[in-house]
Amino acid sequence: MSEKKLAYYPGCPSEATALEQHMSTEAVFEKLGIELTEVEDWNCCGAAEAEDPILVYALNARNLAIAEKEGLDIVTPCSICYYNLERSNIALKEDESLRAKMKEIDSSLDYKGGIKARHVLDVFVNEIGMDELKSKIVKKVNVKVAPYYGCYIGRPPTTAFDDPDDPVLMDQLIEVIGGECVQFGHMKTKCCGGPLMMTRADIAFEMGRKILEAAKNAGADCIALACPLCGMMLDAKQPDIEKALNIEIGMPVIYITQLLGLALGIEPSKLGLNKNVVDTKEILGKVV
Amino acid sequence: MTIKTWELDPNFKNEIMSEPGGEHLASCFQCSTCTLGCPIAEIASEHPEMVPSFNPRKIIQMSLLGMREEVLSNPDLWVCLICHTCTARCPQDVRIADVLGAIRRIAEKEEEAGKLKIESPRPLFDKAFLHQLEKYGRLYDMGLAKEYYPKKEGSFIKGMMAMKNDYKDFGMRMFKKGKMGPLGGHGLLKGMLPSKIKQKDVMKKIFEKVEEK
Numbered sequence: 001m002s003e004k005k006l007a008y009y010p011g012c013p014s015e016a017t018a019l020e021q022h023m024s025t026e027a028v029f030e031k032l033g034i035e036l037t038e039v040e041d042w043n044c045c046g047a048a049e050a051e052d053p054i055l056v057y058a059l060n061a062r063n064l065a066i067a068e069k070e071g072l073d074i075v076t077p078c079s080i081c082y083y084n085l086e087r088s089n090i091a092l093k094e095d096e097s098l099r100a101k102m103k104e105i106d107s108s109l110d111y112k113g114g115i116k117a118r119h120v121l122d123v124f125v126n127e128i129g130m131d132e133l134k135s136k137i138v139k140k141v142n143v144k145v146a147p148y149y150g151c152y153i154g155r156p157p158t159t160a161f162d163d164p165d166d167p168v169l170m171d172q173l174i175e176v177i178g179g180e181c182v183q184f185g186h187m188k189t190k191c192c193g194g195p196l197m198m199t200r201a202d203i204a205f206e207m208g209r210k211i212l213e214a215a216k217n218a219g220a221d222c223i224a225l226a227c228p229l230c231g232m233m234l235d236a237k238q239p240d241i242e243k244a245l246n247i248e249i250g251m252p253v254i255y256i257t258q259l260l261g262l263a264l265g266i267e268p269s270k271l272g273l274n275k276n277v278v279d280t281k282e283i284l285g286k287v288v
Numbered sequence: 289m290t291i292k293t294w295e296l297d298p299n300f301k302n303e304i305m306s307e308p309g310g311e312h313l314a315s316c317f318q319c320s321t322c323t324l325g326c327p328i329a330e331i332a333s334e335h336p337e338m339v340p341s342f343n344p345r346k347i348i349q350m351s352l353l354g355m356r357e358e359v360l361s362n363p364d365l366w367v368c369l370i371c372h373t374c375t376a377r378c379p380q381d382v383r384i385a386d387v388l389g390a391i392r393r394i395a396e397k398e399e400e401a402g403k404l405k406i407e408s409p410r411p412l413f414d415k416a417f418l419h420q421l422e423k424y425g426r427l428y429d430m431g432l433a434k435e436y437y438p439k440k441e442g443s444f445i446k447g448m449m450a451m452k453n454d455y456k457d458f459g460m461r462m463f464k465k466g467k468m469g470p471l472g473g474h475g476l477l478k479g480m481l482p483s484k485i486k487q488k489d490v491m492k493k494i495f496e497k498v499e500e501k
Binding site: 104 | 308309327328331335338339366367369370371372373375376377383385386389392393408409410413414417418420421425426427429436454457458461462465466467468483485486487490491493494495497498
């Protein structure tokens with residue numbers, strides 16, 4: 001990777017429910033020698049709740065413009081933030097009148113279309129590359145992993161950076177760190193149910209159950225993922241799913257940045273591995 | 289379902305197509321690929337007691353026919369996950385997830401105008417979420433829950449009880465992991481107070497001016 005500096009967009013969950021994703025992202029980039037500069041005074045991307053595309057473009061024009069002033073591409077560990085940043089980026093780049101409309105709202109929204117928005121998984125595999133990652137790996141993460149991609153890595157086609165039905169980037173990363181991917185088939189890309197958690201918990205829990213039980217049945221030691229809403233649903237709400245559906249799962253759920261961090265020899269506490277809700281100790285025992 | 293041709297609104301498709309996200313509606317040729325891949329349609333087939341039916345193909349066709357009232361009052365609109373499986377697989381690039389979003393926004397406007405009653409708490413949730421951004425520039429979980437639950441339950445007391453019921457265990461879990469609550473995480477009141485951005489005035493402007501358009 002030629003550029004050794006990126007603008008970092010942590011996203012709202014980084015301050016609370018996905019603290020471990022934030023910690024591990026920062027730690028991994030530091031270890032890889034890439035400087036992350038947090039987008040100064042960043043605002044929320046609108047998540048799945050801002051349904052008006054114009055509102056999404058306005059919210060993200062501000063974040064993109066801040067990174068553009070620094071002359072840096074923007075990277076985020078959250079799949080939903082990535083989707084909103086990149087779809088805004090595409091829309092604003094293509095449409096001069098839309099850019100003018102943004103500028104009219106406020107001068108801080110004056111984004112000229114000069115940068116890219118990237119997801120951390122895309123940066124690891126396609127930018128830094130497997131050869132460089134391999135050269136920095138010092139430990140074998142000897143675990144069976146169910147690679148879970150969720151929605152916004154392979155979909156929709158306009159912003160996707162992996163295959164919609166059979167994505168491979170996380171699989172490749174897991175192999176490089178010494179792990180083994182279990183057969184997870186179409187579950188890889190099935191929605192976790194997160195968007196309905198607050199309005200139709202019954203549906204959301206059933207969606208989450210399908211993924212968790214599929215991972216268990218496939219013999220996985222853990223699920224790896226790259227989105228804080230998936231993390232919230234599959235990890236933080238796992239005890240609620242177990243209670244509501246009267247089942248036992250006990251499936252550790254770990255951010256891909258945490259797994260990569262372990263392979264890079266970073267201290268588990270620096271990767272926030274004590275902050276995942278389902279205990280991760282057994283996984284740590286398999287890092288050799 | 290009987291289709292009363294004299295009650296159809298031929299302009300409904302244009303109404304949807306002039307909303308951002310709804311532009312590709314008319315390209316649909318009714319192949320059903322969207323519905324066959326949809327995870328909510330799957331839930332409907334496995335658990336009809338949970339979701340009686342779910343058929344995005346049908347919503348699109350009803351929209352094209354101009355069945356405005358039936359579409360806007362259709363409860364299916366509010367259980368779409370926006371997972372974009374339909375969008376990814378559609379051979380006609382209809383972008384169904386975005387089209388459904390455009391239809392939801394028309395339904396919300398109808399409700400605001402007093403012409404429709406939406407039987408789902410989702411618009412309340414989305415609004416409560418956006419209010420946090422408007423006020424603070426970032427999501428404030430506690431603020432969101434405190435606004436959403438009373439509105440969903442119809443009273444402050446009922447709302448607080450429902451919130452406690454849903455989130456007591458979860459809150460304790462987050463507290464123990466140092467992610468939320470007093471003495472957790474990076475500070476004494478992590479998650480208890482909103483994380484505010486400096487340029488809150490810009491957020492206010494964004495919400496005011498986008499609404500005008």
